[in-house]
Structure formats: structure tokens, C-alpha cells
Amino acid sequence: MADILQEIVAHKRVELEQQKQLVPPRELYARVERLMADGITERSMSRALASSPYGIIAEFKRKSPSNGWIHEDAQPMDVIPKYAAGGASALSILTDSRYFGGTLDFIPQVRASVHIPILRKEFIVDEYQLFEARLAGADAVLLIAADLSLDECRTLTRTAHDLKLEVLLEMHSEPELDYLECNPDMAGINNRNLGTFHTDVANSFRLAEKMATEAVKVSESGISNPDTVRQLRAAGFRGFLMGECFMKEADPGMALKQFIAAI
Numbered sequence: 001m002a003d004i005l006q007e008i009v010a011h012k013r014v015e016l017e018q019q020k021q022l023v024p025p026r027e028l029y030a031r032v033e034r035l036m037a038d039g040i041t042e043r044s045m046s047r048a049l050a051s052s053p054y055g056i057i058a059e060f061k062r063k064s065p066s067n068g069w070i071h072e073d074a075q076p077m078d079v080i081p082k083y084a085a086g087g088a089s090a091l092s093i094l095t096d097s098r099y100f101g102g103t104l105d106f107i108p109q110v111r112a113s114v115h116i117p118i119l120r121k122e123f124i125v126d127e128y129q130l131f132e133a134r135l136a137g138a139d140a141v142l143l144i145a146a147d148l149s150l151d152e153c154r155t156l157t158r159t160a161h162d163l164k165l166e167v168l169l170e171m172h173s174e175p176e177l178d179y180l181e182c183n184p185d186m187a188g189i190n191n192r193n194l195g196t197f198h199t200d201v202a203n204s205f206r207l208a209e210k211m212a213t214e215a216v217k218v219s220e221s222g223i224s225n226p227d228t229v230r231q232l233r234a235a236g237f238r239g240f241l242m243g244e245c246f247m248k249e250a251d252p253g254m255a256l257k258q259f260i261a262a263i
Helices: 003-022 025-038 045-050 076-085 106-113 127-136 150-162 174-182 202-208 226-234 252-262
Strands: 056-060 090-094 118-121 140-144 166-171 186-190 216-220 239-242
Touching (some): 003 127, 045 090, 045 166, 045 186, 045 216, 056 076, 076 106, 076 252, 090 106, 106 118, 106 127, 118 127, 127 150, 140 150, 150 166, 166 174, 186 202, 186 239, 202 226
Parallel strands (some): 056 239, 090 118, 118 140, 216 239
């Protein structure tokens, strides 16, 4: 696992222990149990991507470890409903505070204002975070192969599914394709190496040929040209996770709408 990923995950474990002191697991799990007993509205991210002619997963991302603040004053309710209205197939909301300027609170803030699926994009290493995602109103969660052992990924995927959460499994290298045996709903290829921050969309094309899976294929990071989306669709991808391309603009929602119109 790359250095920056090690740093992020180490800090995430510290954060988790602090959060568990505030809301003990037993209390969180009981809240989720009551929520699910009352019934939840399921929005399938994988089906939304598979049925869309565009498949854009528009990301609310205010900051990154490589570029610092991208759009520091952006507020979820000013951006995310415009993403939905502009043609996004799904939404990705970064909930890490220290490195990405996000918070889990962003999800319940916007949940009722949009009709499309919401992905909790986070460095998930503990089932506690899955219960948090369910309680907050997420429809799907990100699991990163580089953060987890195969057994951990398998267990977290199973727990997510028990909670009616879909899983986007993120991989970056050919050896990580072994994690597809965990049966995620979506198989993501990250074009950005989180250790070096080098980004190359060719990574998606290279690994697409080696992905033996029925999961919906998603290309993540470094996509900024409509032609690239068309080429990736021809290679079998149906989801395209894009954040900085839109968030660096004064009006991210308008930037998304114009991008979709150009596809």
C-alpha cells in the first residue's frame, strides 16, 4: 500500500476509535436496525449506471491530498441538486474531513433533495463505517482493494449487502483484480496512483481486458474529455467517476451539464 494511503488509513483508524467513543457500536447498530425495520428506499447505483447513456458519477469533492483545496467554499445543497438536475446518473460524496474536506453529514443534508443514488466515498476499513453509511442515507459504499486484505474485503462486502448497500470495489493494478471474487456490484478502476498521484486513463483500458466480472465497470479519476467517455464505453465501462473536472469550476452543476451535452 502506498505511503499516502497508509497515512490516510492510519488516521482513519484513529478517527474511528474516537467516533466509537461518541457513538458506541451497539448504539449505532441499534439505530440502523430500527431504520431498516421501518423500511428504506433503495436506489440501485449499478442499475442506474447500466441503464444510462452517459453514466456520469458526479463527485462532490472540495479538497484532495495532491491539489489541496479545489473549491473550499462549495456547499452540498448548492452543488449536488444541480448535479442531479444536470444529468448525473449517480452522486459520489467524499466524507473524509482531513484529506478531502468532507463530512458524513453531507449525505443526509442532500438525500431528500435528489432522486439518484448516492455513494459514500470513504476509506472504509471497519464495518462500523458501513452502518454509518446506512444511517446517513447512502445507497452504495466504496471499498478500496489496496486498503484491505481479501478476507476483509469479502466480509465488508457481505455486510454491506446485508445492509442493502451496493459496493463499488476500487482496484488499481492487475493483482488487485483477484478481489473481484468478493462479488461487488460495481468494479472500479482507479486511474490515479494514490502513492505517486500519477494519473493515466490508459490504466482503465489496460485492465478492462483482464476483468472477468458481471459487475458494472467504472472508470475513476483523470477523465475530463467527452471523447474519453465514449472510448471507455466502447471498452465496456458504464460508469465514469468525475470530481475535479467539475468542482474546479465556479458552477460545477453547469460544468456537468455542458460535459454531458458534449458526449
